[in-house]
Amino acid sequence: MVRRPLGNHHDGPDTLLVTPDTKQTGPVAAETANLQEVIKQARSVLFDFDGPICRLFAGHSAEDVAKDLVEWLERQGLRGLLTEEERVHADPMAVLYAVNRRHPRSDLVVELEERLTQQELKAVPSAWPTEFADPLIRTWSAVGARLAVATNNSPRTATTYLESRGLAGCFAPNIYGRTQDLHHLKPHPHCLNRAINALGAAPGSTLMIGDAPSDFEAAQRAGVAFLGYARNGYKEKLLRDAGAENVVGSLEPVLRVLRG
Numbered sequence: 001m002v003r004r005p006l007g008n009h010h011d012g013p014d015t016l017l018v019t020p021d022t023k024q025t026g027p028v029a030a031e032t033a034n035l036q037e038v039i040k041q042a043r044s045v046l047f048d049f050d051g052p053i054c055r056l057f058a059g060h061s062a063e064d065v066a067k068d069l070v071e072w073l074e075r076q077g078l079r080g081l082l083t084e085e086e087r088v089h090a091d092p093m094a095v096l097y098a099v100n101r102r103h104p105r106s107d108l109v110v111e112l113e114e115r116l117t118q119q120e121l122k123a124v125p126s127a128w129p130t131e132f133a134d135p136l137i138r139t140w141s142a143v144g145a146r147l148a149v150a151t152n153n154s155p156r157t158a159t160t161y162l163e164s165r166g167l168a169g170c171f172a173p174n175i176y177g178r179t180q181d182l183h184h185l186k187p188h189p190h191c192l193n194r195a196i197n198a199l200g201a202a203p204g205s206t207l208m209i210g211d212a213p214s215d216f217e218a219a220q221r222a223g224v225a226f227l228g229y230a231r232n233g234y235k236e237k238l239l240r241d242a243g244a245e246n247v248v249g250s251l252e253p254v255l256r257v258l259r260g
Contacts, residue, residue, distance in 0.1 A: 031246075032253070038225055038246055039257050044201035045140055046192055046219075049151035049158045049177070051211030052229045052251070053133050056153065056161070059126025065119040066092040072115060073099070078108070092116055093152065100182045110180050117178075120157040127161055130229075132251035134165060139258050141170035148174035148195035150208065150218075152185045174198050186210075187217035196222065211235055213242035227254070 050056040057065065070087050073079065073095075079087075086098045096116055100109045141147055147170050149158050155177035162168040162175070176191040176198075184190035196206055203223035208215060211229045216239060219226040228247035230236035239247050248254060 032257075034246055035227075035248070035253060036257050038207060038227055039254065041205060041225065042145060042207035043205040044146040044148070044196070044199045044207070046148050046150045046195050046206065046208045046224070047137070047171075048208070048210035048212070048215050049149050049153050049161075051231070052130060052209045053137070053149075053158075054130055054161060055128040055231075056120065056123050056157070058128035060119070060123035062092060063090040065116070065123075066090055066095055068092075068119060069095045069112060069115060072112070076108075092119065096182065104183075105180070109182065113178070113180055113182070117154040117156060120154055121160060124157060124161045124164065129165065130231075130251065132255050134167065136251050136255045136258070137167050137170050139255060143258065146174075146199045146201060147171050148199055149176060150186070150191040150195050151175075151177040152191075152214070154178050185214075186212075187214040187221070189218045189222035192218050192222040192224065196224070211239070213238055213244075216242050216244045 047053055066089055069092055070082065073081060081102055082095065082098055086095060089095060093116075096109070096112055099112055103109060137147065149155075149162075149171055151158055155175045158175050158177055159168060162171060174195055176194045178185060181190075186192075192208060195201075196203060199206075206222075206224040207227060208219035208222070208224050209227045209229055210216065210219065211231070212235075216226050216228065220243075226244055226246065228236070228239040228244040229251065230239055230247050230249055232249075236247055236249065
């Protein structure tokens, strides 16, 4: 039986954890070899935030945040800006995207983005650490890899969370996230390119860890390797369908390979 470390929260359906004494044959052995190669080549590692590092809205519902943004727009007399489908969307980013499409770079978008940032910051205290993320980050930093965050969340949100876990020093100051130029969000590679340049990294020796097709596309466009993290089968299917070849259901085998 694999005991889970104290202090981390399990954030999804059980995943198969490959232990050192597990006999590996066929496809499992091939996947382990691929994982070892991906990790071996990585001198710099870019982490997406919400997913690989934590579940930001685990205790502060993303759906409630989306409703808050919609209600705020209605109070401004702007209900007509959104379609009926957009008004009931569970993803607050979808609301922000919709308004930006109709009023790009407007003061309205600036206000709405700030409101989303404040809601993200409220979510930080109840965010669930992704299992094995904390020791993985500390270990990778300790062995000399250069780390950065490349996220569609606010960089203030990521910084606040990482400070609360004592992890900010592993990344600082290389935390890149959402700006008011929303067209630069992933799958655009803008924040990845900023991180790569700041780290003085070569794309060929850089690894991106993400949990969404947009992360995979951004990694491809930036010319960096990609490792998918999928906390459930639905997430894995999305990543596989997008073309991601290396996908793990837990960060434990990544940590084990790194320590090995």
